[in-house]
Amino acid sequence: MRAMVYRGPYRVRVEEKPPPRIEHPNDAIVRVELAAICGSDLHLYHGLMPDTRVGTTFGHEFIGVVEQVGPSVERVQVGDRVMVPFNVYCGSCYYCARGLYANCHNVNPNATAVGGIYGYSHTCGGYDGGQAELVRVPFADVGPAPIPDWMDAEDAVLLTDAVATGYFGAQLGDIVEGDVVVVFGAGPVGLAAAQSAWLMGAGRVIVVDHLEYRLAKARELAHAETYNFAEHRDVVVLLKRVTxxxxxxxxxDAVxxxxxxxxxxxxxxxxxxxxxxxxxxxxxxxxxVRKGGTVSVVGAYGPIFSAVKFGDAVNKGLTLRMNQCHVKRQWPRLFEHVRNGYLRPRDIVTHRFPLEDIAEAYHVFSAKLDGCIKPLVVPGPA
Amino acid sequence: MPYTSDKPPLPETPEQLRVRIPGWGVDLDPADRPAVPRERFDPGATGAHWEFPERQPEERPRERSIEHGTLPPVFGTTLPLRGVSGVVRRYAYRRFSEARAAHWLLLMAGDRIDVVESRVLAAVRGRPDDPVAETGVRSEVSHHGWSSRAGAGRADVVHQPMDPVIVAGPWVLGGLAAVVVARRLARRARRR
Structure with a gap:
C-alpha cells in the first residue's frame, strides 16, 4: 500500500509499505477515505517528539471504510463507513471506565503518562497512522463510529480531533455566563475553542495569533475579537488593558x-x-488570566521539561486544566451542534493534497504558506 | 477595574449575543457538556465486551516503560528496534523511567542516530533520500512562499531561516569531519 513515511526532521515521502494486518481479535483494517494533517503532526515532522522512528506513518485524523475485521469484532462490519477518534483505547481499563479515553492504560507499552495515538511516535504506542491507504484500528468495537448519513466527509474528519479538541478545551475552561475568554492560537483547535466558548455562554471571546489570515478567519468564523501579538510590544499588557x-x-492555550x-x-x-x-x-x-481564573491547555507538549511560569500560576491561585481530548465522549453533543449549524468544521479546511504530494503538504502547513490553516490528505485520486 | 468590587461591564448583553452568535449559550448548563464531570464511571458505555482485553501475541520482545507493571495487552508493532539506534533506545527504556530526563534525551539521541542509519540503508537499498523532494521545498514556488511571508509581520519569519541550517547543519558538519579524518589518514599513510 502507499503510505506517508517520516524520513527525519523536515522530511517525509510516500513509500510502498506492507499492508497492515489483524494483530488482535478486536482489530479492524480501515481503507482511508480522507485524512488530515494536525498541527501536532508538525511536532513530529520537526523532530520534537522522542522516539519518532524513521519510517513511521503519521496521521491521527482520518475516516474510511472497514475492509477487514478480527474474529471478536461485533459492532462494525466490513463495508461500514467510519470515523475514527485519534485515541487508541481499550474501553475497559481504570481510565476508560471513567471516560478518560485519552489516558487508556492498556494500549501503550512505551509510556504510562500518555495513552495511544495513531501515527504519533512510539512514545504514543508505536501505531502507524492514517496518512496512508490502509490503517490498523485496534479495539474496533470501542473507537470507530459510523459516519451519519447527513454528515459531510470533511466535517467528519475534523471531528476526529481538531474540532473535538477545541470543544473539549472550552469545556476545560469551566466557562460561566458572561466570562471573558481569551484563546491563544487561531489554528483549527483555537478556532473551534473560540466557537465553542460562545456555545458555553461566554460574554466576550478574544483570539490572539500572529498570522493575520488566521485572525481574519477567527473574526469571520468565530465572531471573535482578535489581536495580532506581533503588532504589540507586550501582549499580556495589551490583554490587561482591554479587560x-x-x-x-x-x-x-491552543498552540x-x-x-x-x-x-x-x-x-x-x-x-x-x-x-x-x-x-x-x-x-x-x-x-x-485574572487571579483565581482558569487556564485550559489543549496545545500538545513533549514529555521533556518546559520553562513554565509556575510561580505566577501559584501566586494567582489559578486552576490549570488540561488533557488530550476523549474524542468519542464529545461526539453525540458535537453531532447536534454540527447538525444545527452551530459549528461548521469544514469551513476551517483550506487545502486538499493527494497523498503523493505529502512532502509539499507538510511544507506548506509547516511554513504557513498560501493561507494554510487545515490541510487534508486524500489517499486516492484527489 | 480590579481596584473596586464590580466586574467590568461587557460590551454586549446575553440577549444581543444570542441574536448575533448562532447557538450562543446552548451549552450554558454544565449538564449539557460531555466532558463534565471529568470522570464518569460507566464501563458499559464504551462498547468493550471484556473485563480485560485478550492479549495480542508478542511476536518479538517489545520494549516498554519500566513504570508499567506488565506489558499492555495491545500495542503497535511497527518498526521494531534495530541497529545502534535500537541499542540506545532499548537502554533508555530498560534503565530510566519516564520521570528521568535521561530517558527522553537518550530517545532523542536514538532518533538522530536512526536518521543516519536510515539514510545509509536507503542508499544501499537503491532508494536514496532526495532532500528536494522530501522537504517539499518546491511548494515555496507553487504555494507563494514569498508573498506568504513578505510584509505579513509574521513572528516566525525571524527564525524560519534557521530551519535549513538545522536540517543540513549536522550533515555539513559530518561531511567536514569525514574530510578532516580522511585527510589525516591519507597524510599518515603517505608518511609511512
Missing part, C-alpha cells in the same frame, strides 16, 4: 509546543529540542 486590567476569566512570541523559548524548544515545548502561549495564558 479593564482585571484579565480574562478563562485562557485557553502548544512550537509557540512563537519569544525567540529564546522558540529556538530552545522547537529548534534545539532542549525543552518539551516552547511554553510562550501557556505563560501568556497564566499571566493574562
Amino acid at each position: 479593564d486590567h482585571l484579565g480574562a476569566d478563562v485562557a485557553i 502548544g509546543a512550537e509557540a512563537d512570541g519569544s525567540l529564546l523559548q522558540h529556538v530552545t524548544a522547537a529548534k534545539l529540542k532542549l525543552q518539551g515545548g516552547s511554553p510562550v502561549a501557556l505563560n501568556w495564558a497564566i499571566d493574562s
